[in-house]
Every structure is written in C-alpha cells, then in structure tokens.
Amino acid sequence: MANHKIISFVGSDQGAWDIAAIERISGNPINMASRLSILKQNVSPGEFGNVGWIFKAVISNIRYTTRSEKTELDRDGRGLNQPEFDCAVMIPIKKSDTWWAMTQDERRKVFEEDSRHIAMSMPYLPFISRQLHHSRDLGEEFDFITWFEFSSVHVHAFDKLCSTLRRSKEWEFVTRESEVRLRRIVV
Ligand code: HEM
Numbered sequence: 001m002a003n004h005k006i007i008s009f010v011g012s013d014q015g016a017w018d019i020a021a022i023e024r025i026s027g028n029p030i031n032m033a034s035r036l037s038i039l040k041q042n043v044s045p046g047e048f049g050n051v052g053w054i055f056k057a058v059i060s061n062i063r064y065t066t067r068s069e070k071t072e073l074d075r076d077g078r079g080l081n082q083p084e085f086d087c088a089v090m091i092p093i094k095k096s097d098t099w100w101a102m103t104q105d106e107r108r109k110v111f112e113e114d115s116r117h118i119a120m121s122m123p124y125l126p127f128i129s130r131q132l133h134h135s136r137d138l139g140e141e142f143d144f145i146t147w148f149e150f151s152s153v154h155v156h157a158f159d160k161l162c163s164t165l166r167r168s169k170e171w172e173f174v175t176r177e178s179e180v181r182l183r184r185i186v187v
Pocket of ligand 1: 061062063064065073091093095117118121124125128129130132144146165
C-alpha cells in the first residue's frame, strides 16, 4: 500500500523550482540538477528525466520544542507559499552516530541550552518560513530535509542565520550538509 505521508524531493530537469546553486557545506556532495519538484508521494526515479537525487522524508512530531517556545513559534511564524516568497532553500542534513547515541534530554541541551537554535532563530520568523522534514527513520542518506522560503530581499538575513547556526555546538554533530538555493518558476 502506498504511504501517502512520504514526501519526495526530486532533483531532475522538471519541477516548479529552478535550482540556482548547490553548495556542499560538509561531507559528501550531492549531484547537480536543474529543477526541483516536491511530491506528496513515494516516487520512483523512472518517472523523471535526468534525476540527480530523490530524497524522501516525512513531516513528524516535534522533539525538543517546549510549550512556551511552541506558543511563540506559532504566534510569529507565517506559513509557506506567501506571495512575496520568490526564494527557497533546501538543506539536507545528517548528524553523527554520537548525536543519535545521546538521550533526548542530552540532545535538547546541545540543541537549545548550548546552541540556542530556537531562541536565536525566532527573530527571523516574521520573514522566513520553514518546514522541517525527517528522513532518518526511512533509512535515507540524510536525517533531515529542511526547507525555507523567503523573499529575495531577505537572502542576506538567511545567510547570517545559517552562518550563526553553523558555528554553534549543535553543528559539531553535523557530518553532512548541502545547500540547494532555489527560485520559484513563475509561469
Ligand atoms: C526561522 C528560522 C528557524 C527556526 C525558527 C527554527 C526552529 C527550529 C525548531 C523549533 C526546531 C525543533 C523541532 C523539534 O522540536 O523537534 C528545529 C529543528 C531543526 N532545525 Fe531549525 N529553525 C530555523 C532555521 C534553521 C536553519 C537555517 C537550519 C539549517 C541550516 C535549521 C536546521 C534544523 C534542523 C536540522 C533541525 C532538526 C534538529 C534535530 O532534530 O536534531 N533550522 N528548528
């Protein structure tokens, strides 16, 4: 039976997003592709031309966010697909065995008390929308497919956020990361 919760991120020569650049941040790079399609189904490579990669993921429950943080995130966050959001960034991330060997409370400590992932990102919420996707339990090559949308006016703010996160303690546990910069194709 088809798993309708699986989302496929397909890098090929088709799709609603134009790939402007792919940058390897750490670990093995990903292949080149010219377009991205996001499909809410478990696709197979034969359905596309010139496939560079297909990453599968699901939208899962939160792990580390507290009630008060969630209330703030829900209050300040905007959804995806805002009319002025012409840019998107997809960042596949893998974390180390050491990260996954830790307990939930140990990971939360690194994620928030040491790295301030949520507190530091919160000010960006009014103009950067996000969706976290989990891949690890599907046996995929990345643990997460992160997705961000914003207006091109805010590209430098997004870059600053990424460089701050990448200097944090949490990122000492990131073993593989690539950044796919996208532009919405307007038809
Ligand atoms: C608007 C900016 C951002 C906000 C508000 C934000 C917020 C969050 C929150 C609340 C979580 C925890 C979800 C949970 O409780 O399970 C999370 C997880 C995560 N975020 Fe962000 N984030 C932002 C930007 C970023 C960026 C730019 C990256 C990548 C460069 C990133 C990568 C991740 C990853 C990989 C996780 C999963 C961590 C794990 O479960 O080990 N985030 N983010």
